[in-house]
Amino acid sequence: MRGNRCTRKRLWRWRSNPLRRHDDIVEAWIVLALWAIITIGGTVAGLVTANAAADMFAGQRAERHAVRAVLLTDAPPAVSTLRGASGRSMATVRWTAPDGSTRTADTLVNAGLTAGSGFVVWQDGQGELTTEPIGPTDAAIEAGFLGAAAALSLAGISCVAGALARWRLDQRRIDRWGREWDQVGPRWSHKTG
Numbered sequence: 001m002r003g004n005r006c007t008r009k010r011l012w013r014w015r016s017n018p019l020r021r022h023d024d025i026v027e028a029w030i031v032l033a034l035w036a037i038i039t040i041g042g043t044v045a046g047l048v049t050a051n052a053a054a055d056m057f058a059g060q061r062a063e064r065h066a067v068r069a070v071l072l073t074d075a076p077p078a079v080s081t082l083r084g085a086s087g088r089s090m091a092t093v094r095w096t097a098p099d100g101s102t103r104t105a106d107t108l109v110n111a112g113l114t115a116g117s118g119f120v121v122w123q124d125g126q127g128e129l130t131t132e133p134i135g136p137t138d139a140a141i142e143a144g145f146l147g148a149a150a151a152l153s154l155a156g157i158s159c160v161a162g163a164l165a166r167w168r169l170d171q172r173r174i175d176r177w178g179r180e181w182d183q184v185g186p187r188w189s190h191k192t193g
Contacts, residue, residue, distance in 0.1 A: 023169050030169075034162040041158070042151040050147030057139035064133045069095040069121040072104065075113040087111055093119075097127025105129055 075091040088108045097103050107121060107129050124130045134142065 021173070023173055027166060027169050030162055030165050034158055037158045038155045042154050045154045046147040046151035049150035050143045053143035053146045054139060057134060057143065060133040061136070061139075063125050064122050064130055065098075066120045066132075067095050067123050068118055069093040071109060071113050071115055071117045071119070074115050075109045075111055077111050093121060095121055095123065095129075097123065098125065099127060101127070103127055 070093065072092040072094055076089045087110065089111045090106050091109045091113070092104060092106050093109065094102060094104045109119065113119070122130050122132045
C-alpha cells in the first residue's frame with residue numbers, strides 16, 4: 001500500500017489535476033527527457049568511447065614493433081630526483097628501421113649500462129622511437145574507464161542542463177505567483193469591523 005501511495009506522489013505531474021499548471025507538464029517532460037538521455041545516451045556514449053579507445057590501443061599494438069638496439073654511449077648513473085632515484089637516464093642508441101636504414105637517437109635507458117649493451121626499444125611504422133604499447137588487459141581496463149568517464153560526463157552535463165531548465169521554470173512560477181498575489185493581495189489586506 002505504501003509503495004502505491006509513493007508511486008502516485010511521484011507521478012502527480014502526469015495525472016489530470018485541476019491544480020496542475022502548464023509548467024508542471026513541461027517539467028515532467030524535462031525530467032523524462034533527462035532520464036532518457038542519461039540512460040540511453042550515456043550507454044551509447046560509453047560504448048562508443050570504449051570501442052574507439054580499444055581500437056586505438058589495438059592499432060598501436062599492431063603498428064609498434066620491438067627492435068633490438070645497441071647503446072652507443074655509456075648511460076650515466078641514476079639521476080636523483082625529489083622522489084629518489086629514477087633508475088633511467090638519457091643515452092644515445094642505434095637501431096635498424098623497418099626500411100633497413102640505421103638510425104640513432106637519444107632515449108631513456110636503464111641507468112648504468114655501458115656502451116655496446118643491447119636492449120629492446122619500440123618503434124612505429126616510420127621507424128621513429130615510441131613507447132611500448134599497453135597490453136590487451138590494460139587496454140581493456142583503460143578503455144572501460146574511458147567509456148565510464150564519457151557516460152558520466154554526459155550524465156553530468158545533462159543533469160546541469162536539466163537543473164538550469166528546472167530553475168528557469170521555478171523562476172517563471174515565482175514570477176506568476178507574485179503577479180497573482182499582487183492582484184489578490186490588496187483584497188485581503190483591508191481591515192474588517
